[in-house]
Amino acid sequence: MRLIGLLFLGSTVVAGAGRAGAQTRQTQLNGFGHVELTGNREAGATDAYFSLGEHSLFVASSLSSRISFLGEYVVRFNGASATNYLPSIERSLVKFSYSNNHAVIVGKVHTPANYWNDSYHHGRLFFPVIDRPLAFSHLVPLHMLGVQMQGQNLGKARFGYDVVVGNGIGSSDASAKGTSPSSLVALHVKPHENLRLGVSYYYDHMSKNAYGTHSGHTTAPSRPITGFYSGPLTFQLASASAAWFSERVELLNEFSYNVSGTDSLGGARNVSNFVYLGVRLGEHGVPYAFGDLIHVADNDLHVYPLEKRKIGVGYRYDFTPLVNLKAQVERRSERAAHDARINSTSMDRHGRLTHAFGLRVQLAYGF
Amino acid sequence: MLNLRFCLLLAVAALMPSWRPLAAQAAAGAPAPFDFVVVANDTDLSEVSVPELRRIFRGEQSIWPTKQPVTVVLPSARADFTDLFARQALGMTRAAMQRYWLAIVFQGRANPPVPQDSAAEVLAYVQRTPGAVGLVPAVTAGIPKSLVIRVKN
Numbered sequence: 317m318r319l320i321g322l323l324f325l326g327s328t329v330v331a332g333a334g335r336a337g338a339q340t341r342q343t344q345l346n347g348f349g350h351v352e353l354t355g356n357r358e359a360g361a362t363d364a365y366f367s368l369g370e371h372s373l374f375v376a377s378s379l380s381s382r383i384s385f386l387g388e389y390v391v392r393f394n395g396a397s398a399t400n401y402l403p404s405i406e407r408s409l410v411k412f413s414y415s416n417n418h419a420v421i422v423g424k425v426h427t428p429a430n431y432w433n434d435s436y437h438h439g440r441l442f443f444p445v446i447d448r449p450l451a452f453s454h455l456v457p458l459h460m461l462g463v464q465m466q467g468q469n470l471g472k473a474r475f476g477y478d479v480v481v482g483n484g485i486g487s488s489d490a491s492a493k494g495t496s497p498s499s500l501v502a503l504h505v506k507p508h509e510n511l512r513l514g515v516s517y518y519y520d521h522m523s524k525n526a527y528g529t530h531s532g533h534t535t536a537p538s539r540p541i542t543g544f545y546s547g548p549l550t551f552q553l554a555s556a557s558a559a560w561f562s563e564r565v566e567l568l569n570e571f572s573y574n575v576s577g578t579d580s581l582g583g584a585r586n587v588s589n590f591v592y593l594g595v596r597l598g599e600h601g602v603p604y605a606f607g608d609l610i611h612v613a614d615n616d617l618h619v620y621p622l623e624k625r626k627i628g629v630g631y632r633y634d635f636t637p638l639v640n641l642k643a644q645v646e647r648r649s650e651r652a653a654h655d656a657r658i659n660s661t662s663m664d665r666h667g668r669l670t671h672a673f674g675l676r677v678q679l680a681y682g683f
Numbered sequence: 684m685l686n687l688r689f690c691l692l693l694a695v696a697a698l699m700p701s702w703r704p705l706a707a708q709a710a711a712g713a714p715a716p717f718d719f720v721v722v723a724n725d726t727d728l729s730e731v732s733v734p735e736l737r738r739i740f741r742g743e744q745s746i747w748p749t750k751q752p753v754t755v756v757l758p759s760a761r762a763d764f765t766d767l768f769a770r771q772a773l774g775m776t777r778a779a780m781q782r783y784w785l786a787i788v789f790q791g792r793a794n795p796p797v798p799q800d801s802a803a804e805v806l807a808y809v810q811r812t813p814g815a816v817g818l819v820p821a822v823t824a825g826i827p828k829s830l831v832i833r834v835k836n
Contacts, residue, residue, distance in 0.1 A: 344795040407791070417744065417746075419745075439789055469744070635783040637782045637785060666695075
């Protein structure tokens with residue numbers, strides 16, 4: 317085994333010769349991280365601070381001519397930890413390519429529910445704006461642990477499919493209650509090199525409503541966890557994505573429609589939409605604008621009622637493919653509870669809209 | 684909601700001009716210059732078109748008809764033909780090519796490409812690796828005929 321120090325993508329590749337004449341095995345290591353400066357003005361108070369974002373180590377390895385491994389390990393701030401940081405396994409999967417552009421994947425994956433979760437996730441370097449869309453904090457199940465059938469770049473339209481069956485929202489990476497898995501079907505086409513259109517449907521029936529690792533780390537209901545509804549709940553999410561990323565224009569729209577159903581309150585119909593537009597000026601600069609909203613209905617017992625909107629403009633400067641700087645001005649509006657019956661000190665009991673302004677600068681890098 | 688509509692309108696307006704150069708290119712029908720020789724090992728390909736090449740070098744094919752896995756060989760940042768490669772093989776800048784490959788490997792959609800520092804290194808790697816495919820400048824000396832794949836006009 318020999319170590320090749322490469323500068324191609326800032327990656328380190330460990331290559332080992334296999335049997336004579338066979339393909340060289342490779343392991344590629346990458347790291348990603350970010351640092352932010354945030355200025356916030358909300359309810360008459362102004363805060364300004366630096367923050368160290370999550371850092372991820374990414375491993376891609378060819379185990380044989382048909383089998384590959386991909387892992388993503390993240391360390392992020394957590395005030396409850398003795399060291400202020402906690403590690404997590406975000407992806408760990410083995411992929412078997414059984415024929416051209418068809419594969420079976422086993423392990424923990426990013427739920428391919430929409431373009432964003434399939435393409436970016438922890439890599440802030442790749443984010444076109446500073447944050448994930450709002451839906452990622454409430455509606456989108458970020459991970460699945462299970463089995464995935466994947467096809468991509470099929471035919472002239474570059475058709476692709478992802479079918480995943482795995483542990484559901486309320487499960488952990490070690491166990492789950494009951495035998496009902498979550499499932500996802502996602503389809504996409506790329507009729508042009510720069511264009512990807514996709515739709516997906518996710519289903520999960522929880523015998524006991526819960527928030528878990530597979531729903532996401534930052535996800536939290538807009539209600540204290542002690543008062544959380546714990547009866548059965550059916551969670552359905554339909555998503556549609558349109559992404560155009562050329563050397564000049566970047567456009568992304570992510571739409572989600574969610575129904576979470578309970579016997580007592582029926583189906584709560586929730587919706588979210590994120591739209592982003594960036595125009596590349598020269599090799600390095602991308603001014604951009606975005607709008608984001610989420611609406612969760614009053615009878616929702618999974619996320620609980622809330623309404624958030626966010627609009628902003630910003631400028632992204634790519635120093636190299638491995639370092640970029642984003643500066644963003646944003647206005648956030650939030651109605652944390654439609655229903656004054658919900659009792660929480662962290663939300664406005666009268667359901668009024670509250671507003672905040674933010675000026676944020678993010679330095680994202682890969683190494 | 685008004686802001687969202689405004690963003691959507693902006694998006695549509697900005698997208699439309701980017702289709703025009705493509706249409707203009709199609710109307711002109713002039714073949715783009717291609718200053719490279721395709722080299723590949725055990726792929727069962729005898730000739731390939733430029734659009735097919737582009738798909739291969741975008742990581743859109745994983746296994747050859749010979750059942751060998753596709754190993755894409757790219758010029759590294761040290762190679763002196765990386766810019767030309769990115770423009771002619773992928774239709775993008777060097778930086779865009781690097782961003783593109785970094786992204787699809789990070790997504791788990793493709794195996795990492797193998798970067799090489801020179802045309803000689805590309806040839807040597809392809810020669811010893813079944814399933815490997817690369818491009819070397821047409822002026823490169825000593826290209827083994829057994830590796831050459833003809834490019835269709």
